[in-house]
Amino acid sequence: MTLLDAPKSTSVPATDGRAGSPGRRRAGRAGQVLRWTALRLLALAVLLVAWQAVVAAGVWPRVLVPAPAEVWRALVRASTVHDGVRGVSGHLLVEHLAVSLRRIALGTGYAALAGVPLGLLIGVVRPLAVVLEPAVTFLRTLPPLAYLSLLVIWFGIDESPKIWLLVIAALPPITAATAAAVRGVPGDLVEAARALGAGPVSVLLAVRLPAALPEILTGIRIAVGIAYTSVVAAETINGVPGIGGMIRDAQRYNQTDLVIAGLLAIGLSGILLDALFRGVERAAVPWRGRA
Structure with a gap:
């Protein structure tokens, strides 16, 4: 047998097997996190x-733009008991923030309970879309302060107008995102389900809803951000305890350092809340962004 008759080698170039190992990937991710944090x-x-x-x-005058150290001292005063005074207006900063977060959770929760079914119906039933989509767009274009006075007239100055304002602010993005997501479900999936004998309700709940879930969660996440930006407006009326009410009272007395401290508290808690929602998205729809 000659060399030409010998079987050809099918060997693969040798590698150490470490480039794609889980340990190497974890180390790479950890290094990237450290770099972004730095x-x-x-x-x-x-x-x-x-x-x-x-x-x-x-x-600018110090009364308008205080130094970072002054803002830090205001943040510490608002978070502790000093000279017999408990925080601001008798409540610690964390208590003000907790009340506001509770209002945001209630407002966004009620909006999701109404907005997701409404968006599903708008996305599937064309006559409902013709009637309801203009109303959703109308609400989406209204700034919160535009209807706050009307809500106060209707519901008084207790918790109800605040929650209703956040519901109205959060409802349109959830509804719009759900309707768009349902319409974007591939037709092949729907036709396959129908071919297997699924009825309209089964197609909606077993095919359209799971396929649209990533975009629905994104809509809820956006709605939380909108509700967060609206909470200060919601708490301008009898908003203490509440971070918006605290900022309003500080503004009345030209306590710029306390106003900035309150804004920092809102922003930092918003970052943490958004990170929490991104974690929920990754857990609920792990297939998102993958082929």
Whole structure:
């Protein structure tokens, strides 16, 4: 037998097997997280330095733009008992924030309970879409302060107008996202389910709803952000305890440091809340973004 008759080799170039190992991938992800965290901390440091430089230069009066240290002291005062005073208006900052988060949770929860079924119906039943979509768009374009006075007239100054305002603010994005997601479900999935004998309700609940779930969760996440931006408006009327009411009272007495401290509390808690929702999305729809 000659060399030409010898069987050809099908061997694969040797590798150490470590490039794609789970340990290597985890180490790479951890390194990336550390790099992004360092970049964010650097950006924060630059912002604080620029803020302090503006204050030191006297560009604006200190009553309008306090120094970062003054804002920190206001944050500490609002979070502790000092000189016999408990936080601000008798409540600690965390208590103000907890009340506001409760209102946001109730408002967004009620909006989701109504908005998801409404969006499903709008996305599937064309006559309902013709009638209801303009109403949803109308509500989506209204700023919260535009109907707050009307809600106060209807429901008084207790909790009801605040919750209703957040419901109305959060309902349109959930409904619109659900309707668009349902309409975007591939027709092949629907036709396959019908070919297997599924009725309209089964197709809606077993095919359309699961396929649209990623976009529905995104709509709810956006609605939470909208409700968060509306909570200060909701708490301008009898909003203490509440982070918006605390900021309103501080504004009345030109306590700019406390106003900024309240805004920082809202922003930081919003970041944590958004991270929580992103975790829920990853757990609920792990197939999202994958082929």
